[in-house]
Amino acid sequence: MKKLQIIALSLLIIGACKNGEKKSDAFGNFEAVETIVSSETAGKLLSMEVKQGDQLETDGLIAQIDTTEIILKKLQTEAQLVASDTKKQNVTAQINVLKEQKKNVQTTQQRIAKMFADQAATQQQMDDINGQLNVLDKQVSATNTQFQLIASEMEVVKRQLDLLNEQLTKCQIKSPNKGTVLETYLETGELATPGKPVLKMADLSNLELKVYVSGAQLSNVKLGNEVKVMIDSGAKEMQSLSGKISWISSESEFTPKIIQTKEERVKLMYAVKIVVPNDGSLKIGMPGEIVFGPS
Numbered sequence: 001m002k003k004l005q006i007i008a009l010s011l012l013i014i015g016a017c018k019n020g021e022k023k024s025d026a027f028g029n030f031e032a033v034e035t036i037v038s039s040e041t042a043g044k045l046l047s048m049e050v051k052q053g054d055q056l057e058t059d060g061l062i063a064q065i066d067t068t069e070i071i072l073k074k075l076q077t078e079a080q081l082v083a084s085d086t087k088k089q090n091v092t093a094q095i096n097v098l099k100e101q102k103k104n105v106q107t108t109q110q111r112i113a114k115m116f117a118d119q120a121a122t123q124q125q126m127d128d129i130n131g132q133l134n135v136l137d138k139q140v141s142a143t144n145t146q147f148q149l150i151a152s153e154m155e156v157v158k159r160q161l162d163l164l165n166e167q168l169t170k171c172q173i174k175s176p177n178k179g180t181v182l183e184t185y186l187e188t189g190e191l192a193t194p195g196k197p198v199l200k201m202a203d204l205s206n207l208e209l210k211v212y213v214s215g216a217q218l219s220n221v222k223l224g225n226e227v228k229v230m231i232d233s234g235a236k237e238m239q240s241l242s243g244k245i246s247w248i249s250s251e252s253e254f255t256p257k258i259i260q261t262k263e264e265r266v267k268l269m270y271a272v273k274i275v276v277p278n279d280g281s282l283k284i285g286m287p288g289e290i291v292f293g294p295s
Helices: 002-019 068-117 123-170 215-220
Strands: 026-031 034-038 043-048 061-065 172-174 179-184 197-202 206-214 226-232 238-248 269-277 287-291
Touching (some): 123 172, 206 238, 226 269
Antiparallel strands (some): 026 287, 043 061, 206 269
């Protein structure tokens, strides 16, 4: 049996030599950076705007969640803001009235003080007018405190409106980046919940070919290097593309159990990713090969 295997392997090597084909340095499959888009809020989907295969732009609308409850809360909060603003205007009017009264009392105080200096007014009259002025000062101070409380309440209501507006924004599920819809997980009328996937998308303008190289090949692998990428283009033909190394694994895929010999260390494989511009011929999962250095 071993003799037959050796003969078969010899025939394969001889055939490859006769064909004169250059052996590829590594093999792998194409991948894409996939993005799972989820909902940030709970609610029923009023509409699902996209389907599998659609092209999305950044911030493109994916789905709309029912906003009825949030809008009602917003209307209620806006009504509270209007009521607080009316109270604020009333307090402002009260302060203005008190200030006008204080101005009149001060005029009277000056007149009585002059009469008192001429002994035409009594001490009781001076005490009364000074008492009226003190009461007005305290009323103005108390009314100003009320004004400040209402202003603080209005700020709280405004922040509640900001929160509701943010919730309304999150009811529109939008695309985080440009890409193609690979899968959808929800349909119109279904319930969306925070963190529940709505769709999966990926930018297919550039795909990554993930291949595995041995430790002996690492000297030919450097970030940014151009490599020759080959894909199937028919039954027996290969199409050549250009790619650039974008990532090299810092660890081997197969960790040795004990110290190994030099020959055994060749079996350690390192993952490498090559970015390849996609003209539409590349698909996720498609096999590919690479050749280091000039072809």
